[in-house]
Amino acid sequence: MDYHLHTKFCKHADGEIHEYVRRAIAVGLDEIGFSDHTPMPEWYDPDFRMELHQLGEYIEMVRNVQKGYPQIKIKLGLEADFFPGTESFVKKIIRKYDFDYIIGSIHYIGQWGFDNKANIEEYKRRDIYEVYTQYFELVKKLARSGLFDILGHPDVIKKFGFYPDQDYSKLIKEALLEVKKANMVIEVNTSGLRKPCGEIYPSRMFLTIAKRMGIPITFGSDAHKPADTGRDFDKAVALVKEVGYDKVVVFNKRKQEFVKI
Numbered sequence: 286m287d288y289h290l291h292t293k294f295c296k297h298a299d300g301e302i303h304e305y306v307r308r309a310i311a312v313g314l315d316e317i318g319f320s321d322h323t324p325m326p327e328w329y330d331p332d333f334r335m336e337l338h339q340l341g342e343y344i345e346m347v348r349n350v351q352k353g354y355p356q357i358k359i360k361l362g363l364e365a366d367f368f369p370g371t372e373s374f375v376k377k378i379i380r381k382y383d384f385d386y387i388i389g390s391i392h393y394i395g396q397w398g399f400d401n402k403a404n405i406e407e408y409k410r411r412d413i414y415e416v417y418t419q420y421f422e423l424v425k426k427l428a429r430s431g432l433f434d435i436l437g438h439p440d441v442i443k444k445f446g447f448y449p450d451q452d453y454s455k456l457i458k459e460a461l462l463e464v465k466k467a468n469m470v471i472e473v474n475t476s477g478l479r480k481p482c483g484e485i486y487p488s489r490m491f492l493t494i495a496k497r498m499g500i501p502i503t504f505g506s507d508a509h510k511p512a513d514t515g516r517d518f519d520k521a522v523a524l525v526k527e528v529g530y531d532k533v534v535v536f537n538k539r540k541q542e543f544v545k546i
């Protein structure tokens with residue numbers, strides 16, 4: 286399965302939706318889900334997401350491929366940003382439609398869009414352990430908000446290859462405690478392999494802790510073009526099996542069900 290696919294609606298992805306679907310079928314996926322970037326209040330990162338008035342059109346587009354390609358399961362999802370203060374806006378969107386799952390992702394620490402390569406310099410100005418602490422504090426808040434089903438690219442803070450000198454496993458454990466309490470799932474996202482960190486999100490260390498805590502997983506490629514659909518899933522499956530996972534979660538109307546890998 287690949288639960289993290291974007292579409293043209295977010296203004297920074299290429300290809301037609303049917304090309305993603307055909308690619309998924311071609312690479313042998315049983316199930317996919319579209320999870321484009323949600324609309325947010327207009328002051329928040331407007332260049333990287335659909336407009337509020339386009340939400341209905343996005344949903345209709347997904348419904349159309351669901352009908353057009355009965356040979357593959359296609360789920361309706363969203364990748365929603367978690368940013369303190371926007372919860373009620375996001376909640377309204379989530380409640381309005383019948384989504385199968387909502388991925389919650391963090392892309393900002395305060396005003397700093399830390400996963401945007403235009404803002405890399407900021408890593409050199411900051412203490413990296415402090416940056417990780419702030420990131421994982423946001424993960425806790427994301428989980429406590431109760432809005433989301435899946436934690437997207439769980440350690441995306443490593444995207445550009447900046448790692449703390451100290452052991453930061455304690456930050457991960459504390460954050461995952463909240464994820465567990467919220468009955469959430471974490472995403473194994475292969476897009477990190479295509480980024481400077483060169484590593485799946487999350488790391489083996491992170492995944493080992495999650496497994497020990499009994500936190501389930503989904504898979505996602507974070508494709509922003511059809512060719513990346515299901516990309517590097519052989520590596521993702523190998524990693525999760527090494528860590529001890531033998532099941533993934535699939536979502537139907539925000540209910541979890543376990544499926545053997």
Ligand code: ZN
Binds near residue numbers: 291295297322509
């Ligand atoms: Zn994107």
Ligand code: FE
Binds near residue numbers: 364390392437438
């Ligand atoms: Fe994201």
Ligand code: FE
Binds near residue numbers: 289291364507
């Ligand atoms: Fe994404």
Ligand code: ZN
Binds near residue numbers: 507
């Ligand atoms: Zn993403």
